[in-house]
Amino acid sequence: MTQPVRIAQLSCGPEYSGIQHEIDEAAREVGGEIFYPDVALKDIRRDFTKFGLDVKSPDLKLAIARAIALVEGRVEADAVFIATCFRCAEAAIVRNELRRYINEHSRLPVVSYSFTERTTSGTLLTRMEALTTIARRRALLARETQKGLTLGLDSGSATTKAVVMRDNRIIGTGWQPTTEVIKSANEVIAHALSEAGVTRDEIQAVGTTGYGRFLIGKEINADLIQEELTVNSKGAVYLANRQHGPATVIDIGGMDNKAISVMDGIPGVFTMGGICAGASGRFLEMTAKRLGVEITELGPLSMKGFGGRVPMNSYCIVFGTQSLVNALAAGSTREDVAAAACHSVAEQVYEQQLQEVDIKEPVIMVGGTSLIEGLVFAMGELLQTKIVVPPYSQYIGAVGSALLASGFIKDD
Amino acid sequence: MVKVFIYPATSLILSDMVARFGHTPLSSATAIRERIQTAGLESPPLQITPEEPKKGLKWAAVEVPAGVRGRMSLYGPMIEACEAAIIINDADLAFGCMGCARTNELIKFLVHQKDIPRLELNYPKNDDEGVKFVAAIKRFLTELGEAK
Numbered sequence: 001m002t003q004p005v006r007i008a009q010l011s012c013g014p015e016y017s018g019i020q021h022e023i024d025e026a027a028r029e030v031g032g033e034i035f036y037p038d039v040a041l042k043d044i045r046r047d048f049t050k051f052g053l054d055v056k057s058p059d060l061k062l063a064i065a066r067a068i069a070l071v072e073g074r075v076e077a078d079a080v081f082i083a084t085c086f087r088c089a090e091a092a093i094v095r096n097e098l099r100r101y102i103n104e105h106s107r108l109p110v111v112s113y114s115f116t117e118r119t120t121s122g123t124l125l126t127r128m129e130a131l132t133t134i135a136r137r138r139a140l141l142a143r144e145t146q147k148g149l150t151l152g153l154d155s156g157s158a159t160t161k162a163v164v165m166r167d168n169r170i171i172g173t174g175w176q177p178t179t180e181v182i183k184s185a186n187e188v189i190a191h192a193l194s195e196a197g198v199t200r201d202e203i204q205a206v207g208t209t210g211y212g213r214f215l216i217g218k219e220i221n222a223d224l225i226q227e228e229l230t231v232n233s234k235g236a237v238y239l240a241n242r243q244h245g246p247a248t249v250i251d252i253g254g255m256d257n258k259a260i261s262v263m264d265g266i267p268g269v270f271t272m273g274g275i276c277a278g279a280s281g282r283f284l285e286m287t288a289k290r291l292g293v294e295i296t297e298l299g300p301l302s303m304k305g306f307g308g309r310v311p312m313n314s315y316c317i318v319f320g321t322q323s324l325v326n327a328l329a330a331g332s333t334r335e336d337v338a339a340a341a342c343h344s345v346a347e348q349v350y351e352q353q354l355q356e357v358d359i360k361e362p363v364i365m366v367g368g369t370s371l372i373e374g375l376v377f378a379m380g381e382l383l384q385t386k387i388v389v390p391p392y393s394q395y396i397g398a399v400g401s402a403l404l405a406s407g408f409i410k411d412d
Numbered sequence: 413m414v415k416v417f418i419y420p421a422t423s424l425i426l427s428d429m430v431a432r433f434g435h436t437p438l439s440s441a442t443a444i445r446e447r448i449q450t451a452g453l454e455s456p457p458l459q460i461t462p463e464e465p466k467k468g469l470k471w472a473a474v475e476v477p478a479g480v481r482g483r484m485s486l487y488g489p490m491i492e493a494c495e496a497a498i499i500i501n502d503a504d505l506a507f508g509c510m511g512c513a514r515t516n517e518l519i520k521f522l523v524h525q526k527d528i529p530r531l532e533l534n535y536p537k538n539d540d541e542g543v544k545f546v547a548a549i550k551r552f553l554t555e556l557g558e559a560k
Binding site for chain 2: 009011012013014015016017018019020036041044045055056057058059060062085086087088090091115116117118
């Protein structure tokens, strides 16, 4: 039997919020085991002072002492999960500083999360899975070239994508909006195979990722079923040809966003989620619909406008839509409104998520929204850097899956 | 017999002293161990579910972190029921400890709002202070009994 991945929990508040069992359950479902690093009271007194962050909450002092015990190797772990109450400023400071401290001083993958009493194991599942994947599959994640003939499928919340690769080249693609999960997958696979000029029987290995990964993976008998955090990171650095050294991957998805700090293609720190769909591709879809253009036209339209002329805050998708309607009613141009919508989404991701990872260049944007030039431009302005959008960026999960799946080809 | 709320509510020593003087301590009954292997310094003595933070809304609004509200669902009723209180400030972790500073602030505030006998002491730093500390608690608890 495989040993569970030992995930050290550094936290304040999950028990009294009534969600500790949800954290335990999420870890268990992906072959992980939550544990609390064993420290003594004297360690807390000493290490808290040594760390130098003068917080008042004793549980946060305990979290600091536990982080130091992990970094100094007094307690062994495979990964770290940092969790504190949502809306606690003191805890947010500690969460950020511990995440940074562990990332700088160890090779332990870290995910941080702020919870409410409504947090469920389902919400935490992909994050936990990424932690266990990094711990278990470091060798696979180190793969830099695709070999043989493989198929990658990304069953996302908004779209389903498939890619066929042969000897490190993409030879077929398929894409369509996700409706019925299996039907959408079968159709994009058929398209990718047809474009590649190969049959399903010739495919040597298959990988799946995205929300529908388990369902599709079982359906098509995939060799690799892996969450999108590690897969997309791998796909991003592979396509951007930045497989060595640091990078930051931003994927603004249809339902949630991912911000991943990567080193040599392996995620170190990552966040996933967003407060509201106002900070996701869904808001841009709504904007395009309201402006009467296809989503593919939103980017060029926004590049002709100036977002600063339209006040817009999509912190909440309802308020964001109100701003959009008000701006149009007040006579703003479609171009300016499109630019403002792109800026607003970029700003929400910047304010809510990018603060939780260390931004290191190159910054690589992937996913379908990376094709919206206005969004990439707005993110570049906010981060004061030139954003890299690799070729096939909309197929990132499928490419990452096809690349990693080649590690499962027999005789490889 | 007087119902005495103690802070830190996890202090077994304080709880024991209150009981020895014939009063009812209102406290959580969790021991603080020298080795800590649970999630928090004072892991909850009761089965806390996501319903508890909702019950805590009686004492703290929804924008207050869930951990504070979950704690208040335990301590709020104790504060409402108490007829006297002993508060020890800056206590050592081993004496009794409550993990969340924001909850601690709210608990002390709510106790201060009540018109009840209250003893508030700083945790002793040496033997002399320790003797005076115990004597003050003893005097307070004796007088509580006499007043009753």
